[in-house]
Amino acid sequence: MTTPALAGSSSPHVDPAIFSSLQTKIDQEQAIRDELRTHVEALSKQGRLTQSILSRIHNTPTDELEASVLAPCYDALLEQTKTVKELAQSASQYPFYKWNSIWQRDIQAVISSLQLCDWLKDGNLLTLEEVGQRLDVPVNLKSEDAFHITVEDYLLALTSTIEELARLAPNAVTLGDYARPLQISKFVKDVHAGFQLLNLKNDILRRRADGVKYSVKKVEDVVYDLSLRGLIPKTPATE
Amino acid sequence: MAGTKRSHDGMKIDRPSASSEQTSPFIPVFEFFRSELDEHHDRRERIIKVSRDVTAQSKKIIFALQRARELGRPIHASISKQITPMHSTIRDLLQSIVPDLQGINACRYYGNITGGIQEFMEAVLFQHYLATQRVMSFDEAAAQLPEGLVLTYEDYVLGLFDMTGELMRFAITYMATNGQLPGSETGSSSTILTDMQLLRSELERLDASGSYSLSRDFSQKLRTTRTSIEKVENGVYSMIVRGKERPKGWRPDVSLTDAPREADQVDSY
Numbered sequence: 001m002t003t004p005a006l007a008g009s010s011s012p013h014v015d016p017a018i019f020s021s022l023q024t025k026i027d028q029e030q031a032i033r034d035e036l037r038t039h040v041e042a043l044s045k046q047g048r049l050t051q052s053i054l055s056r057i058h059n060t061p062t063d064e065l066e067a068s069v070l071a072p073c074y075d076a077l078l079e080q081t082k083t084v085k086e087l088a089q090s091a092s093q094y095p096f097y098k099w100n101s102i103w104q105r106d107i108q109a110v111i112s113s114l115q116l117c118d119w120l121k122d123g124n125l126l127t128l129e130e131v132g133q134r135l136d137v138p139v140n141l142k143s144e145d146a147f148h149i150t151v152e153d154y155l156l157a158l159t160s161t162i163e164e165l166a167r168l169a170p171n172a173v174t175l176g177d178y179a180r181p182l183q184i185s186k187f188v189k190d191v192h193a194g195f196q197l198l199n200l201k202n203d204i205l206r207r208r209a210d211g212v213k214y215s216v217k218k219v220e221d222v223v224y225d226l227s228l229r230g231l232i233p234k235t236p237a238t239e
Numbered sequence: 240m241a242g243t244k245r246s247h248d249g250m251k252i253d254r255p256s257a258s259s260e261q262t263s264p265f266i267p268v269f270e271f272f273r274s275e276l277d278e279h280h281d282r283r284e285r286i287i288k289v290s291r292d293v294t295a296q297s298k299k300i301i302f303a304l305q306r307a308r309e310l311g312r313p314i315h316a317s318i319s320k321q322i323t324p325m326h327s328t329i330r331d332l333l334q335s336i337v338p339d340l341q342g343i344n345a346c347r348y349y350g351n352i353t354g355g356i357q358e359f360m361e362a363v364l365f366q367h368y369l370a371t372q373r374v375m376s377f378d379e380a381a382a383q384l385p386e387g388l389v390l391t392y393e394d395y396v397l398g399l400f401d402m403t404g405e406l407m408r409f410a411i412t413y414m415a416t417n418g419q420l421p422g423s424e425t426g427s428s429s430t431i432l433t434d435m436q437l438l439r440s441e442l443e444r445l446d447a448s449g450s451y452s453l454s455r456d457f458s459q460k461l462r463t464t465r466t467s468i469e470k471v472e473n474g475v476y477s478m479i480v481r482g483k484e485r486p487k488g489w490r491p492d493v494s495l496t497d498a499p500r501e502a503d504q505v506d507s508y
Binding site (some may be wrong): 012013014015016017018019021022023025026027029030033095096097098125127128140141142143144145151152155189190191193194195197198199200201205 | 262263264265266268269270272273275276277280342343344345346347349372373374376377392395396429434437438441442444445446447448449450451453
């Protein structure tokens with residue numbers, strides 16, 4: 001290690017400039033965090049509205065779902081989409097993985113809301129690419145360093161969606177829709193089969209994916225109760 | 240887009256089977272997710288391994304440097320003969336993960352490499368201080384990493400904190416063997432102690448709250464640094480007061496530090 005001994009200013013050995021430039025770097029980071037937080041807080045606030053609308057699925061009869069829950073929910077999601085776009089523009093100026101923990105939770109909530117709405121509407125699982133199209137942001141970027149939706153975000157959101165559907169299964173029965181639990185059961189099992197393919201490490205995704213099997217069981221129990229009592233509709237209304 | 244399909248440990252993929260009444264339509268898309276996650280975990284593990292190895296090598300360098308008996312002169316040949324291969328090992332290790340830490344991945348895996356980089360910084364900063372009696376600047380330190388690896392100021396600062404512990408150990412040993420403070424024989428007004436005190440006050444002045452990763456460790460590290468500097472202060476005090484009558488095998492008394500528990504923590508970093 002050869003370094004020319006530079007003549008220092010006030011102290012020859014400990015250059016104060018080292019520390020003033022460090023402080024500058026820390027302060028810059030604080031400024032970036034503040035900027036991003038503004039967007040995330042807006043997104044979070046809108047997210048609470050979306051969630052409160054979506055929670056009405058548990059006490060809304062299936063035939064009223066479209067008009068009284070899904071339509072207003074898509075409107076709320078449209079507002080969130082605008083905020084995501086703003087966040088994306090702001091965040092893309094900075095290294096994605098340095099900051100993504102700030103918005104991860106709220107972005108996952110948006111994805112989950114989209115997945116849930118779409119499944120309730122037509123029984124399809126929104127793909128990662130479709131999530132990206134809806135939010136108008138890229139997905140799964142691997143070389144370009146910009147804002148995007150990650151595979152982990154998508155999968156974590158999916159575990160929340162599954163949980164919400166498992167809650168819906170008994171509630172749908174309460175509302176008189178005996179076909180819903182069967183649809184949910186098929187979907188949850190299919191997703192569970194998917195999660196079983198993943199080689200998970202000991203992280204958040206593993207814990208959440210492990211939770212999926214409890215959802216499978218919960219929905220199974222409902223279906224079992226119904227079939228035991230001959231309450232399952234004769235023509236399975238799947239998809 | 241899905242990668243090559245591998246049959247991996249014990250998990251047979253029975254796609255066209257009739258074991259369950261129907262196969263999930265999501266299997267292909269999850270196969271894609273699996274290959275993405277596998278790639279991520281493989282890379283992560285490679286980086287963690289390198290980080291551990293770099294940490295181990297850096298600790299060895301620091302150990303060897305503690306045998307130095309001079310301050311402000313080039314590292315003695317016997318020591319530098321020992322540490323040169325370690326430096327090149329570290330270089331090779333870091334070089335091997337440069338491709339894994341490019342672009343968007345630099346920050347993605349930062350948490351997995353930071354431990355190794357911090358320890359390496361400690362070694363580099365310590366070695367530089369021993370050889371020149373100067374604290375290496377951030378830019379100089381950044382140049383010690385292979386091209387393609389970016390030094391974060393967090394790793395630099397945390398390495399700097401840890402280095403003060405090494406300076407303490409060096410100063411105490413030096414006083415025990417030479418009966419004077421390193422740096423004082425040149426007649427210059429600044430000794431290792433004044434340098435440490437200056438470092439302490441500069442570090443104390445930093446407001447780390449703006450950096451998430453820094454503020455997490457900052458107060459703990461600062462406490463340890465304070466303890467280290469007080470140890471040297473007490474050592475110098477006892478050397479001056481009782482220095483004249485010191486018997487053979489005398490060591491500066493550092494027991495004046497109030498909290499022995501904190502003193503132990505110096506070693507644990």
